Amino acid sequence: xxxxxxxxxxxxxxxxxxxxxxxxxxxxxxxxxxxxxxxxxxxxxxxxxxxxxxxxxxxxxxxxxxxxxxxxxxxxxxxxxxxxxxxxxxxxxxxxxxxxxxxxxxxxxxxxxxxxxxxxxxxxxxxxxxxxxxxxxxxxxxxxxxxxxxxxxxxxxxxxxxxxxxxxxxxxxxxxxxxxxxxxxxxxxxxxxxxxxxxxxxxxxxxxxxxxxxxxxxxxxxxxxx
Numbered sequence: 273x274x275x276x277x278x279x280x281x282x283x284x285x286x287x288x289x290x291x292x293x294x295x296x297x298x299x300x301x302x303x304x305x306x307x308x309x310x311x312x313x314x315x316x317x318x319x320x321x322x323x324x325x326x327x328x329x330x331x332x333x334x335x336x337x338x339x340x341x342x343x344x345x346x347x348x349x350x351x352x353x354x355x356x357x358x359x360x361x362x363x364x365x366x367x368x369x370x371x372x373x374x375x376x377x378x379x380x381x382x383x384x385x386x387x388x389x390x391x392x393x394x395x396x397x398x399x400x401x402x403x404x405x406x407x408x409x410x411x412x413x414x415x416x417x418x419x420x421x422x423x424x425x426x427x428x429x430x431x432x433x434x435x436x437x438x439x440x441x442x443x444x445x446x447x448x449x450x451x452x453x454x455x456x457x458x459x460x461x462x463x464x465x466x467x468x469x470x471x472x473x474x475x476x477x478x479x480x481x482x483x484x485x486x487x488x489x490x491x492x493x494x495x496x497x498x
Contacts, residue, residue: 278384282337286384290333294381297393298329298374304397305370308404312366321367325374332378417490418443418461422482424450428457432481439474440465456485 277286302325309317373396380389422428428448436443440463447460465474471489478487 276384294329294333302326328374329378333382336382419488421486
């Protein structure tokens, strides 16, 4: 069952079987990534990312079939994969996991282990769906990431304390940096809002303090994924 269908020579039949299986399993990876992203983050996955995941197993499978036991060619292929990874825009952990998932499928299919790749795909996809469905690893608190821009002539250390005490259970200033050639401060807070807080009222209260400059409030999970 787990024997390879590729011998020392790749036949047209084995080539097209591997390519077809890689594409079908790539679709499974893409749909799994799309569903888990929507379920966990509340937003749709990037269309480009979904398409890439569907095609990636085919590309990896072809690369492995071309190597076909050649050690030198294998090292060259790994070098190309590394170059693409480190020259690309940094992805979030969920996307990186899906990319490795797709690459593992491509490696298995490219080596001719199509049955193994199919079973492996079903098991991993099921695990990802289950973990996402039960919100495994997600924080139960209402933690947010808050970014505030304010003029540099205002002391930011206690500027928002009264607002935070009214709307939040706890808060921590994680980062403060200057921007716009030093004329503005950009503050980053980790904040846990009180239950039932109206976020618009909270943001409006901050805008009164920072001169109506930029305020960004986002889910902690999404921020940590970036």
